[in-house]
Amino acid sequence: MPAVRKRRSSGLVLLALLIMLILVGVGALAAAEVWSMTLKREREVQLMFVGDQYRRAVQSYWKKSPGRRVYPPSIDVLLTDNRFPNPVHHLRRVYRDPMTESGEFEPILRANALIGVHSTSTDAPIKRTGFGLPYAQFENAESYAQWQFIFLPPGVRLQNPAAAGPDQTPIPTPSLSPSQGPAPGVPLPQAPTGR
Numbered sequence: 001m002p003a004v005r006k007r008r009s010s011g012l013v014l015l016a017l018l019i020m021l022i023l024v025g026v027g028a029l030a031a032a033e034v035w036s037m038t039l040k041r042e043r044e045v046q047l048m049f050v051g052d053q054y055r056r057a058v059q060s061y062w063k064k065s066p067g068r069r070v071y072p073p074s075i076d077v078l079l080t081d082n083r084f085p086n087p088v089h090h091l092r093r094v095y096r097d098p099m100t101e102s103g104e105f106e107p108i109l110r111a112n113a114l115i116g117v118h119s120t121s122t123d124a125p126i127k128r129t130g131f132g133l134p135y136a137q138f139e140n141a142e143s144y145a146q147w148q149f150i151f152l153p154p155g156v157r158l159q160n161p162a163a164a165g166p167d168q169t170p171i172p173t174p175s176l177s178p179s180q181g182p183a184p185g186v187p188l189p190q191a192p193t194g195r
């Protein structure tokens with residue numbers, strides 16, 4: 001009789017141990033999912049920061065253009081702009097895309113000029129709403145590849161930025177009316193400076 005009780009009690013201990021292992025495994029799985037989501041949110045915040053650095057660098061290059069305003073021909077020119085006696089650094093360094101393993105941003109070119117960058121990640125974003133200017137077009141994007149960090153001069157706007165599918169990157173098409181001004185890369189009329 002005592003041997004039967006001993007087997008039952010050891011069987012109950014094993015069952016309790018098995019249940020405890022299952023609960024620990026489920027808890028670890030839930031914790032891993034929360035951790036993964038937290039990391040993705042952090043990478044998303046980093047993407048917003050880095051993408052904005054590129055947009056601001058393109059804007060700086062365009063605004064500081066001597067004579068006629070033009071876009072940079074490449075990302076390298078944003079690092080060292082030799083159009084001035086003392087080189088200007090519009091971008092501190094080439095930033096990596098935090099959303100992809102390759103870590104490279106895809107440049108957005110218009111007429112052989114860089115107007116911005118975007119991620120190549122096809123993952124769906126966590127953040128779907130609440131974007132301020134100039135990123136209101138990011139709302140409800142299907143992938144990070146549709147988060148385009150571009151600079152357009154005042155008066156130039158995007159035509160239907162969501163026209164491309166989730167696996168395609170919509171490239172901005174400037175749409176101008178006569179009162180909106182020139183397209184990117186076209187010189188702006190310069191007012192006399194009195195010099």
